[in-house]
Amino acid sequence: MIGRDAPARAPIYDIRDFAAFGRSLYRHMPLPAEASILFESTVAEPERLLARLVADAFASPVTDRFESVFGRGNPYLLAALAQRYGVDEQCILPTTGVCNGVAQVLAGLVAPGDHVLVETPGFDVLSDLARLAGAEVELLPRTGDAFAFDLDDLRARLKPDTRLVIITNLHNPSGHHLDEKALQALAGVAATVGAHVLVDEVYADFAGDAGYLPAARLAPNLISVNSLTKVFGLFSLRCGWIFTTRALARRIANASAGREFGVSKLTHAIGALVVENPAPFEAHWRSVLTQSRPVVERHLAAMRADELIEGELPPYGCIAFPKVVGHADTRRLAEVLWRDHDIVTAPGEFFGQAGHMRLGFGVPAPAIDRGLAKLHEALSALRRSGSPSVSRPAATR
The missing domain is CATH 3.40.640.10 (Type I PLP-dependent aspartate aminotransferase-like (Major domain))
Known part of the structure; x- marks a missing residue:
């Protein structure tokens, strides 16, 4: 677990809107290796495809x-x-x-x-x-x-x-x-x-x-x-x-x-x-989601079975917005998940609906697998404790 006094442990939920939160978070990058980001809604950048395309386009002669x-x-x-x-x-x-x-x-x-x-x-x-x-x-x-x-x-x-x-x-x-x-x-x-x-x-x-x-x-x-x-x-x-x-x-x-x-x-x-x-780039996003979506479905089903969340995975894309059972204040929950469990989430308050959490999974499946397993474990531990704030004082605002 990340040291509590490390610079990266500075509060990241002291901002009220999602766009500003994203910019603020990326100013803390890179996050420690233990951190799991569970809100990324953009498909992982196809750097090699883009580099090859640009190199070919601007070789001699330059593309028309x-x-x-x-x-x-x-x-x-x-x-x-x-x-x-x-x-x-x-x-x-x-x-x-x-x-x-x-x-x-x-x-x-x-x-x-x-x-x-x-x-x-x-x-x-x-x-x-x-x-x-x-x-x-x-x-x-x-x-x-x-x-x-x-x-x-x-x-x-x-x-x-x-x-x-x-x-x-x-x-x-x-x-x-x-x-x-x-x-x-x-x-x-x-x-x-x-x-x-x-x-x-x-x-x-x-x-x-x-x-x-x-x-x-x-x-x-x-x-x-x-x-x-x-x-x-x-x-x-x-x-x-x-x-x-x-x-x-x-x-x-x-x-x-x-x-x-x-x-x-x-x-x-x-x-x-x-x-x-577009075929190479479409193949890229399809490959990412073909691998990540089954992982997400499995974890969401397990968390639903344990009555930790409510809501199904939508049929398309790389985002979901489950309700988090027992946590009306998902902003506070997000602070605790980051501070105590090294998990970065996007609370529903950023989108105008407290009690939910936006999950994003446009990144490689192993990272999503690790992050959702940690989320399942953290939500289970918080339910056993009876409160999301029993272990440590609230983050400084």
Whole structure:
């Protein structure tokens, strides 16, 4: 176990939101070898594949995909995205990752004071971006075992000045999937007040062997944002995009023209090569999850059998959001798990739902196996003790 006075034992849960927690944690990297990180939701970076691709692309002669992006973006990437996802090239806007795409959509659709609904539990950055755009943000609950939307609740929350509903699919933090029928139903309700639905699809490629159908293809008021970050593990590229209608693409581009001076020529050239030939990168994430998901299923089943957690592993992806039995304050639990058991978790409070824990398993299976075994042991020990705080005083805030 890590020495209690070591620098790495400094509190890491003295921050209230998930994005800031992640940045703070990585400032403590590398963590001691004993530490287990159980919230990583990005597939392990395919460093060798990326290195080989870059080396080949910039050997002599340099790839012709290294093209100017000033204007509409890398033309090869746009063409490859259009072919892969079945969209019109004129309906695609390149972005520097998904968050940049969300910010651009907000700039195009939302004026200060406009009403925006953002799902909860959810990724806090989405509501933060809406507030930064000047929106009046209201949370839209996702409920039940599958974290579905109640359409009647959505209708009740819509206002004449509701401009946007922001959701994720696959859902972050639960990993649950909304099918085409559910997305079309959401779009139909939002359309009654002229609102658009922005769907963060950064995990969506997990949900189909032949590729998923972007929400933007299902209804004119559905907008998709996606990137190569999560599924492909290519977060270093910051290569993302927006899918929408032609008219709205022009509107968003015009609204962002004064603040958005273009994506990276370098990383979007690499992105074009990835999307043109995705098979090696898809094989990588499939290999990671083929190995890790059975491990996670086994451990979750064992913890459910011991009545330590509730909730099933979603059918796709590398995140889950089980309820932790007997721990309404999962932030406090997270502090104890880190301080006394060398386990780093993401408490439900970071996503707006205390009592849950977001687990991420995009890393190699042996690390997940060790970490979940430690979690099982720690939760069992805490239940036997009757309190998560009996062994040591609370962490300093």
